[in-house]
Amino acid sequence: MPDRTVLQAFELLQNEDSISISTEAYSLIKQYAIFLRRWNDSLSLVSAGDLPLIETAHLVDALSLAPYVKKFCADGGSILDIGSGGGFPIIPLKCLFPDIPCTLVERSTRKVGFLHRVVTHLNFSNTEIIHGAFPDVIDKITASIITARAVERPEKIVSGILSRLPKNGAFLCQFAAGRWTIPKTFHVEHIDDSWTHAGLRRGNFSIITRQQ
Numbered sequence: 001m002p003d004r005t006v007l008q009a010f011e012l013l014q015n016e017d018s019i020s021i022s023t024e025a026y027s028l029i030k031q032y033a034i035f036l037r038r039w040n041d042s043l044s045l046v047s048a049g050d051l052p053l054i055e056t057a058h059l060v061d062a063l064s065l066a067p068y069v070k071k072f073c074a075d076g077g078s079i080l081d082i083g084s085g086g087g088f089p090i091i092p093l094k095c096l097f098p099d100i101p102c103t104l105v106e107r108s109t110r111k112v113g114f115l116h117r118v119v120t121h122l123n124f125s126n127t128e129i130i131h132g133a134f135p136d137v138i139d140k141i142t143a144s145i146i147t148a149r150a151v152e153r154p155e156k157i158v159s160g161i162l163s164r165l166p167k168n169g170a171f172l173c174q175f176a177a178g179r180w181t182i183p184k185t186f187h188v189e190h191i192d193d194s195w196t197h198a199g200l201r202r203g204n205f206s207i208i209t210r211q212q
Contacts, residue, residue: 001033002055003056003148005055005056006038006059007188008060008093008198009063009064009200010193011025012068012079012194012195012198013063013140015069017070019066019067019070019096021096025095028098029096031121031122032091032095032118032122033054033055033059033116035117036054036086036087037051037054039114039117042047043086043110044112045085045086045087045114046058046086047150050062058116058202059088059158061089061174061200062089062090062092062093062149062150063064063089063092063093063094063096063204063206064087064195064200064201065124065147065172066091066096066097068145068170068172068191069093069096069097069100069145070097072145072169072170073100073145077100077144077145077209078101078102078103078142078143078144078145079101079103079143079144079146080105080138080143081101081102081103081104081148081149082105082134082146082147082148082151082157083105083106083148083150083157084104084105084106084111084115084154085106085108085112085150086111086112086114086150087118088144088149088150089147089149089174090102090147092189093119094122094124094127095122095194098124098125099126101126101127101128102124102126102128103127103128104128104129104130105130105132105134106129106130106131107132109129109131111135112129112131115129117131127172134148134161135157136158138160138164140164141164141169142164142166143166143169144168144170145169145170145171145204146161146169146171147172147174148161148171148173148174148176149171155179158180159180159202162183162186162208165186165210166210166211169210170209171207172205173188173204173205173207174202174203174205175204176203176204177204177206177208182208184211185211186208186209186210186211187208187209187210188206188208189206189208189209190204190206191205191206191207
């Protein structure tokens with residue numbers, strides 16, 4: 001790291017979104033990628049086929065959310081990541097925005113242990129890790145942003161997210177929102193931006209917000 005794809009992502013962040021990758025952020029991201037590879041054999045954090053793609057696919061896809069984190073967390077917001085798994089997209093975003101409070105929800109005991117190791121190793125503050133399944137362990141969402149990239153069955157959590165979505169919150173939906181009936185009380189914005197045109201996202205991306 002970095003290869004051409006990662007450099008392209010860094011350039012987009014700086015030139016299109018006015019987000020610079022600081023030396024510290026770059027170091028944290030690099031340490032995270034090393035840590036992920038070190039533990040992957042024993043914890044299956046990403047599939048064996050995806051292991052060579054940590055930077056060029058997983059990392060870049062996570063960074064594509066950064067402009068929207070900047071937008072929705074501009075006034076002291078926070079992030080709730082559901083099904084954090086091996087840490088995408090939340091860990092790269094935390095590397096980029098270390099001051100934003102983050103809550104990670106993960107049901108796998110072994111992956112929770114890994115996330116605790118990562119948070120300690122990278123010396124993150126304002127980071128809470130909750131062991132359990134959403135929505136059972138979350139009564140109320142107060143975060144400005146909700147992410148849920150790594151969940152196995154997204155259809156099981158969408159209704160729980162929408163029913164708890166704060167008035168000024170945003171669900172950064174990284175799977176096809178059209179697969180579900182979204183109530184008219186919500187607005188779905190299908191994102192077609194520079195990241196989309198550059199092919200730097202792994203799949204669909206929409207922003208779901210509650211109508212005023």
